[in-house]
Amino acid sequence: MKETLHFIDPHIHMTSRTTDDYEAMAAAGVVAVIEPSFWLGQPRTQVGSFQDYFSSLVGWEPFRASQFGIKHYCTIGLNSKEANNEALAEQVMELLPLYLHKEGVVAIGEIGYDDQSPAEDKYFREQLELAKEFNMLVQVHTPHRDKKAGTIKSMEVCLEHGLDPSNVVIDHNNEETVQEVLDRGFIAAFTIYPKTKMGNERMVEVVRRFGSTNIIVDSSADWGVSDPLSVPNVGKAMLAQGYSEDEIEKVLFANPINFFAQSGRISLEEVTRPLIDQTKLHEENSALRGQDPIVEGKD
Numbered sequence: 001m002k003e004t005l006h007f008i009d010p011h012i013h014m015t016s017r018t019t020d021d022y023e024a025m026a027a028a029g030v031v032a033v034i035e036p037s038f039w040l041g042q043p044r045t046q047v048g049s050f051q052d053y054f055s056s057l058v059g060w061e062p063f064r065a066s067q068f069g070i071k072h073y074c075t076i077g078l079n080s081k082e083a084n085n086e087a088l089a090e091q092v093m094e095l096l097p098l099y100l101h102k103e104g105v106v107a108i109g110e111i112g113y114d115d116q117s118p119a120e121d122k123y124f125r126e127q128l129e130l131a132k133e134f135n136m137l138v139q140v141h142t143p144h145r146d147k148k149a150g151t152i153k154s155m156e157v158c159l160e161h162g163l164d165p166s167n168v169v170i171d172h173n174n175e176e177t178v179q180e181v182l183d184r185g186f187i188a189a190f191t192i193y194p195k196t197k198m199g200n201e202r203m204v205e206v207v208r209r210f211g212s213t214n215i216i217v218d219s220s221a222d223w224g225v226s227d228p229l230s231v232p233n234v235g236k237a238m239l240a241q242g243y244s245e246d247e248i249e250k251v252l253f254a255n256p257i258n259f260f261a262q263s264g265r266i267s268l269e270e271v272t273r274p275l276i277d278q279t280k281l282h283e284e285n286s287a288l289r290g291q292d293p294i295v296e297g298k299d
């Protein structure tokens with residue numbers, strides 16, 4: 001693969017990943033990531049945990065990414081699982097407006113349904129209203145159980161609240177849901193899961209069958225079994241199937257950036273390999289542990 005191929009992973013939880021992952025992603029051509037806020041694998045017990053997490057998504061994590069040559073953006077929201085703790089959810093809703101205006105926040109997300117409970121519905125709707133109020137894009141997590149009905153319901157609720165489908169990305173699609181999402185004018189995101197569900201070959205087949213317009217691909221890599229190289233690996237699979245480099249970069253680079261560029265906080269021009277300057281510190285902290293700092297892309 002040419003060095004010139006560029007990728008963005010528009011859904012990856014880097015907080016749960018290592019600096020080795022950042023280095024491997026940069027080496028594979030990933031120049032930027034978007035990190036949605038989600039849960040930690042166990043429920044948070046106080047609003048301060050959300051606050052510190054959101055602060056890290058706009059502070060430490062973009063710094064850490066930059067140290068390894070990757071631009072970092074994020075989406076801020078109350079995830080569906082923790083929407084079920086209503087007492088806490090109320091406090092998180094009050095916190096959100098403090099973060100939505102921050103640099104690098106490209107959407108409200110990931111929000112939507114998990115169990116499709118009444119509390120999830122309530123806070124999904126409230127956050128859609130917030131998106132309208134703040135004129136923001138929305139990144140929707142669709143449930144893994146009862147996928148098709150949950151996906152359709154997510155879109156219907158967005159429309160009911162008057163959101164423009166072209167401002168909403170519906171994530172975790174499969175072959176059963178994609179046509180409906182595209183027909184309604186939403187952006188369809190696919191998560192590549194290693195060993196299960198959607199793999200590279202299946203993803204290439206989706207692009208062949210459904211086209212490349214309004215389709216984006218991500219890894220959703222987190223603390224679970226997942227692969228931060230999913231997006232470049234789909235690129236390799238597309239190349240092997242005879243797709244041109246332009247077609248590959250359209251799906252795996254331009255489509256997601258052009259969607260999130262509607263936020264005014266990311267653009268194709270701006271997303272290029274950042275300069276690496278490991279002599280920099282973030283609030284006096286470094287990601288290095290005694291190594292010689294690398295400075296790359298400067299004289």
Ligand SMILES: [Zn+2]
Pocket residue numbers: 011013036038110220
């Ligand atoms: Zn996620």
